Amino acid sequence: MFQIRCPYCGPRDEPEFKYGGQAHVAYPADPEALSDEEWARFLFFRDNSKGRYAERWNHAAGCRRWFNVVRDTGTHELVGSYRVGEQPEAAR
C-alpha cells in the first residue's frame, strides 16, 4: 500500500483510490478514418513499460475527481500528481 497525493485533497492511502490505467489516451480525432488495426490499438493496446508511467487515478472515497499520477512501475515510487488538462511535467 502506498500514499497518493490527490491534487485536491492532499495525500491519502491507496485504498481510497480507483485506478484508471494509462493517462493521455486521446479519443481518435477522426474515428471513421481508422483502420481495424488502428481501432485495435486505440481499444486494446496500452503502454506496459517498466519505469516512469503516467496514469489516471480517481479519488473514489474522497472528492471523487479524476487526476493523473506519475509513478514508477518498477519500484512503486510516486513521482507526483497533476490535474487533468496538465502534462506529466506538472507532476509534484
Next chain:
Amino acid sequence: MDPNEHALHNAPFLWRSPEPKASYEAVVVGGGLHGLATAYYLAKNHGMTDIAVVERGWIGNGNAVRNTTIIRSNYLWDESAAMYEHALKLWEGWTDELDYEILFSQRGVLNLAHNLHDVRESVRRVEANRLNGVDAEWLDADQVREFCPIIDVSPDARYPVMGATLQRRAGIARHDAVIFALGRACDALGVDIIQGCEVTGIDVVDGRVTGLQTSKGRIGAGRVGLVAAGRTSLLTAMAGFDVPIQSHPLQALVSEVYEQVLNCVVMSNAVHVYVSQAHKGELVMGAGIDAFNSYAQRGGLHVIEEQMAAGMQLFPHFSRARVLRTWGGIVDVCPDASPIVGLTPVENLYVNCGWGTGGFKATPGSGWVMAHTIATGEPHELNRPFSLTRFETGELIDEHGAAAVAH
C-alpha cells in the same frame, strides 16, 4: 552467499547449467513452467533437441513458485474449454510420464454461487462444460455442505451459498515438484537450460528473427519463442511490436500448517477468494490483482486483508489461522482475459503470453501448443483462436466473468 547465488550454483542436481552454444535451432525465452513445458514438448513431440531455454533469473523463481496451484478446465467458451481440458488430460498423465511425484490431486473444485445471477451463470456453465466433454455438476447448498462440510452455508450469511459448480477432476499439484520434474525431463532430452541469462535484445534481419542478445553474449536462433508472462511487453518491444497486455501484481498467501480440514478447492467470485489446503497443511489463498501496472512483484496489504476477510466469511474455522507468508507475482493480463499464443509480425518469432491470473493450470497444454507452433511455424488447432490478430478482427474470447473466476 546470497540465496539466489546459492540456488544458481546448486541447480545441476536435477539439470545441467551449461554455457550457451553459439546458436540453436530454437530458443525459448523464459524458464517458467510454460517455457519449460514448451521446450519439453519441442524435444519430445517434435524431435527438436538443439534447443535452449534462457532464463534471466533461475528456474523456480518467478510465477512458477508464486501461484496457488489450482488446476481445472471448467471454462465457459469452447476455445478455452478445449485448451484447458487438453491441459487437464495431460496433467492426468504427467506423474507417470515425467516419472516424478508432482502430487497431482484431483480433489475437486467448487465454484460457489451466492446470488441468482451466479446460479444462472453457473448452471449455464455446467451445461456448456458438458457439451464440451468437461465434467461438471451443479450442487445445491445442502450438497455443497455435504461435499465440503466446513463451508458456512447458513442462509443468514451476508452472501449466502446458494449452490456451486463442481468439477471432480479438477484439483491441485505441487508446483515445486512440477518445476523439478520438467527441468529434469528437459535436461534428459538434451535441452540446455541456461540460467542467469537475460535477453537484452532481439536480432531481426529482413523481418526474420536471427538471434538474441543476452547477458551471456549473442545466441543465434533459427526460431524463438517468447514465454515470459509479465515481462513479455519488454521483450516484444525489443522486436519492434506490442502485445495488448498489462502487467499487474497478483498476491497470495499461506497460513501456518494445520491438520487437514479442507478436502477440495473452493472458489468464490462474489466473496472474492479462492482457497485450498496444501498437502503439508498450509491453507493457500488468493484473489484478484492489484489494480495498477507493476513489475515490482509486490502489492498492497489491503488486498491481502480483503481476501482474508472473504475467506473468513466462507470458513469461520479459519478465524484462528495465522498467516505465515504473503507474496506477489507479476501477471500478464489481456483485455479479454484469454492468452495470446501464436505468430507475431516477425517471422520465426512466436509469443505465448497473457495467461494472466490462471496460467499454472494450463502448463502442459500451453507447452504442447506452443511447441507445435514453434516446430511447424503454424498454430495448433487449439491455439489458433488465441492469435494476436484477434484484437483487430474482433474475435475475442471474453473470459472476463465467464471463466468461473472474477479477474
